[in-house]
Amino acid sequence: MSLWIYLHFPALQLNALQSSPNGDALNTSQGMIVVEGRKNEIIQMNQRASENGVCLGMGLATAASMCEGLYVIEYDSALESEKLKEIAHWLYMVTANISLVPPNGILLQASNMLTLYDGLANYWQALVDQLKHLPFEYSFASGFSPFAARMLAGKSFNQISQSERALFQAVKQCDLSETELSSKHITTLNRVGVHSIADLLRIPLPDIAKRFGSDLVNYVGRLTGLFHHVIDFYHPPKQFQRRFDLLFEIINLKLLEKPLLKLLALLESFLIMRDQYAHELQLELYLRDGNTSTVLVTSAAGEYQSKAWLSLFVLKLESMKVASPVIRISLSAVRVAAKQGEVSDLFDGKQGALSPLELLSVLQAKLGNESVKGIQVTEDPRPHLSSALCTPLEKAPSTVQPDQSLLRPSILLPRPKPLREKVAIIKGPERLSTGWWDGQAMIRDYFIARAENGRWLWVYRTPKQQWFLHGMFS
Incomplete structure (x- = not known):
């Protein structure tokens, strides 16, 4: 059997909000909740809201009456999907065979990595070391099937083991409400006295097929690892593109430096992983009035470091004005190329603070590409x-x-x-x-x-x- 590890991120959107560059402006003593609009139910909350008696699944009106000054955030599935990809991209540095499980889970096939890391303990430690750089809280579990690992992580099992007996025993203790079964299946099984996985596994598969249908047979087969589970694995994108939703509207573009630096840090890790330089970046400013403003910055020499790119963007933004406040920014790499070996004379010494290409990048960012030209000799004698x-x-x-x-x-x-x-x-x-x-x-x-x-x-x-x-x- 293959060994799987599941990472469950219960407060993905809330953690992303609290860790944003302008998230320090939030009142940390304030209760915060994320509400799913269609059902008007709470799906994420911080510790302060929990201490005031707010529970997951509670209605907004009830929660507001229990916690004064509650900060309410509308659930954004697109934001969570983007953050999930960022986590997968970060984990891709230390592990392969990653699968995204929307809206808040990541599945890892551990079996193929154990030889590389000389055992499960070393592999898991590498994952933990990688995850500690991210601001997201998570629960985890291992299992001998994707369904088993996901179910145990969802109930915060928080144990990594290769013991088939121990993992199987933990799975059997789970209630049917903790599974991926539909409410219709759970109700039907409860009526005949089946309330846990242990109760369900006592029924032979042929009897399950006759009494409850093939869907339940497929679920039990994949839960126990008897049936093959088709998994779509994640592949990092070839092009970099990230967006960032601002907590507050910004009219002074100098205040964009912190959120922009966060996106540039993601770009830096993207380029390092591929051993590449970026030569041109595009920053999109999304304005409150629905318009967008595009900022193009180039580096003649090619650059990957976030601080170097930030200095070029600062020069570009200081001469810009927007007609409406900025509510979102998006960064994409327009041109990238593989790193080239630098050739220099040992005896040349340092000629200045900037190389010719670096100076060219600064001048173009400050004055514009069309304002910076070179000059050369022609064959015309006039x-x-x-x-x-x-x-x-x-x-x-x-x-x-x-x-x-x-x-x-x-x-x-x-x-x-x-x-x-x-x-x-x-x-x-x-x-x-x-x-x-x-x-x-x-x-x-x-x-x-x-x-x-x-x-x-x-x-x-x-x-x-x-x-x-x-x-x-x-």
């Missing part, structure tokens, strides 16, 4: 076309090499100006007769001149003997 804007840090083709023997000014005017001061010609002329191929032909004689105030100028003369100032030497 001064105003001899260089061009390009993608930042892009290298010029090896065939384009500037003539180092030619003196060129460090400051080139956007447009030549008529020369209106007396100058002394120091060097020249340098004839430029070019541009005939694109209809912008030019014939100029360039000179290096010195003005009376000591400035070094780059001037030229046209065939019509007109003089112009085109640049200045620094």
Whole structure:
């Protein structure tokens, strides 16, 4: 028989709320409950509410009369499903064969991991060490079938064992109300004196089939491990995407740093697991008026650390304003790539606080991608076309090499100006007769001149003997 471990998270949504970045604003002495809207019943509660006599399954009106200042939260199945996936993703670092059991359970096939961890005790300790980093309370149990492990964990059995006899004895002591059987089946069995699993197992399977139908036979067979139980195992997503519901509306985007850092920490673990860097992240701000605002941040070098990404987002957000308060944020990785080995010269030493790619990422986050350009030499001899804007840090083709023997000014005017001061010609002329191929032909004689105030100028003369100032030497 295979050995299974079931983890039951009885207060998944409530724990997620209390552990949120702005959860410290909640009054910890206040009773808190999660209410299922359709039935108007309490399905989760904190210790304070329990101390005031509130019970699971109780109606909202009754609970409110028993606990003053009760904080009521509507049940969100989508949030619990997302948190369940986060837990599975976290556990995937230490174990395989994980199955999600919505709305609040995770099933682990332990048998295949015992050889790797040299026994059940070591395997379970690895799981506990991984779970202690998460804010969720849980109960657990092992069993020789998924149904058995789930039933024992649901009643907080909280024991991990490989003893088939001990586990079978624990299962038999369970009441039918603790099983996955429908209320109709439980009522039918109670009418004939069957109230526990032990009572049910005393009846032979052929008799169960005749008297109660095949559904009950299938349940008993899978509970005892006699029948095969089909399990869909969890596989981590290839793309990172997480959302976070804010407890309070935020209009000052600087206050988004804490919840954003939480999402970035999840991204960091996602990238570490895959040995990847992220090059572009997308942050969606969901506003109260129903609109969304998108923030794109890129890292030219690639980055995985949450604090590095946070600094880039802070630069981006400080220049943004939203028309309506933010109620939810969502983070997704647009571009990721495998880590590449860094190549550096041992004798170069540290050249600065930031590498060129890191500096580029900071400038793009602050100024915008379109505002940051590189510059490179072209093959065109015309001064105003001899260089061009390009993608930042892009290298010029090896065939384009500037003539180092030619003196060129460090400051080139956007447009030549008529020369209106007396100058002394120091060097020249340098004839430029070019541009005939694109209809912008030019014939100029360039000179290096010195003005009376000591400035070094780059001037030229046209065939019509007109003089112009085109640049200045620094």
